[in-house]
Amino acid sequence: MISLEREVVRLRDAGAIDPPTAATLIAHERREIVSVYGELRFLTWAGVMLIVSGVGVLVSKHLDKIGPLAIAAAIGVFSLACYAYSFWRRRAGRHHLADDYILLLAALLASADIGYIESQFHLLGPVWQRHFLILAVLHAVTAYAFGSRLVLSLSIAALAAYIGIERRVEVMFESGVEFAVRAFVTAAIVAVWRLVQRKREFNPVFDHAAANLAFWGALALLVEDHTRLLGCAMALLFAGLSAWYGSRQREEAFVIYAWVYGTIAVDVQVCDWLDDEALIFLYLITSTIAAIVGLFVTHARMRKAAA
């Protein structure tokens, strides 16, 4: 195992880091202090995902034996118990690293239960899609009550499902314009939501969701001949916005989105214009090198500005 103690000591002696920071770093290098917080969080998350998977299999396999009402009631009770536990912990002012995931379990079970009830009892009839809206609202309220970004991401996913954004990638290529419009509508709602809400810690979730939805919409427009140019233009517009936002906020991911999605859009459009295969390959080599240089320079400037 490596120990960087001698480098820490050298930096401390050179005045590059203060003695208390150096002492903490040395303790870590000597493995006198080893935090397993991240590992335990991951363990709990994996446990929750296994439980939810088990519930999914239970629902699909035992419908005939147990009956829909019993399944719906059991999952509902379990979900409510998890919500109740989370409320109790919050009111007691205690916090444990497992609490975030018990809340996540409650939300995922609620999703499963509401979806299951709707599929079995058709309570909403022809407007069955609205159960996604109910889920979006439920998860949003929970996310704000507990300050949970994980649950907020479930709310945005439910909202996207309500508007018609499916999780299957092929849908994006099959339904072109329709998918694009739905993606733009969802991105706009998420962007407005982000502007009117007050929790700063939620902003990254909204930003990434809105950016990716908008780019997916633009890429979906590239599928059909008559909308390709529009899709390319929109992708470039979003790329400009994303690069500007990323540089301003020093968020590397948005600069990457800008260069990657922007390059894909331009490449698709230009390759469509070019007839000759050799020209297409020559263009791809040139455009990819340009994207690499562009991203490299942008990133270097961001790093320099941050230093």
Added chain:
Amino acid sequence: MSWWPSVDEERLDALRPNSSPWRSHGIVLSIVFFGLTAVAILALYALANLWHLPEGVVTAVVAIAVAEWLIHRRRFFGTGIESALWLGALFSIIFALPSSGKPEALLVFVAACAIAGFRVRSAVFGCAAVVLVLSYIAVKSDSAWPATAFGIAAALAAGAALLREWQRPSTERLLGMVMIVMPVAAEFAWAISGRGTLPLPFAVLAALLLALGIRARDRVTLATGALTAGIAAFEARELFDFPLEWKLMAGGALLVVSAVAITRALRGRTAGFVVEPSAVTPYDEALQILGTLPSALPAPAAAPSGPDVQSGDGSSFGGAGAGGGY
């Protein structure tokens, strides 16, 4: 002229990224640069093929020349670009060779990964070479035992090697990656053979790695021990005669309870293993969000079964693409 960062430079960069004159990137940016460079190499290969040039040699010469220029003149090391160029160059030569269809072709890929991994000191390429050796053993052998045993032995050897002090962080990363990946590769080799379950070797490996991890207070070894314990539990699934869903739920509950129990046991500790909440990075959370989303809207919710609701007629808004009447 230096071929790669010196030991001191590498160590300083591990403590404070980009302290040395060598340019490197974080994991996400490196992956993006690797992908973009791979696209350029593929286009060059295709262009050379189209122009009836020796595509493998042309691509390899250009890619290695550019990679070496970037390393020597621009001091690129760990940017994702030079590693993609080196691997792409060697793979180009291999793909241009006439295909024999023999398993020994895997050894050529082993050599390519090992050479590229050595040149750019990449743990991923080095580990890929070891995984390909396991694949070769699996293909050559009639039984799944040799490949599985090789995977388990490689993981254990890497874990033992990590006990000594290494000077270069890249060497430590290689050993860590081999230790993490090989139990999974061994399990894969065993699972595709369809020869029943094999919990005991994985359970022994898990116990050894956990013991090593606790003794050395090494998080990577501990995490590998936990992962291998998960593989052993998966392998032991047929020993318990109750349905899959209960196994999943019981396993999940066991993980949550274990995490809670360990947290309680470590609460208040200020030395040794602690649970101070400083280790969570934005990438950890992003990965968890991405891992959770597939379970966010379970299948029953997306596909109501009633004939009256399948049509989606009369919907005032989209809804998973069904209505479309907005």
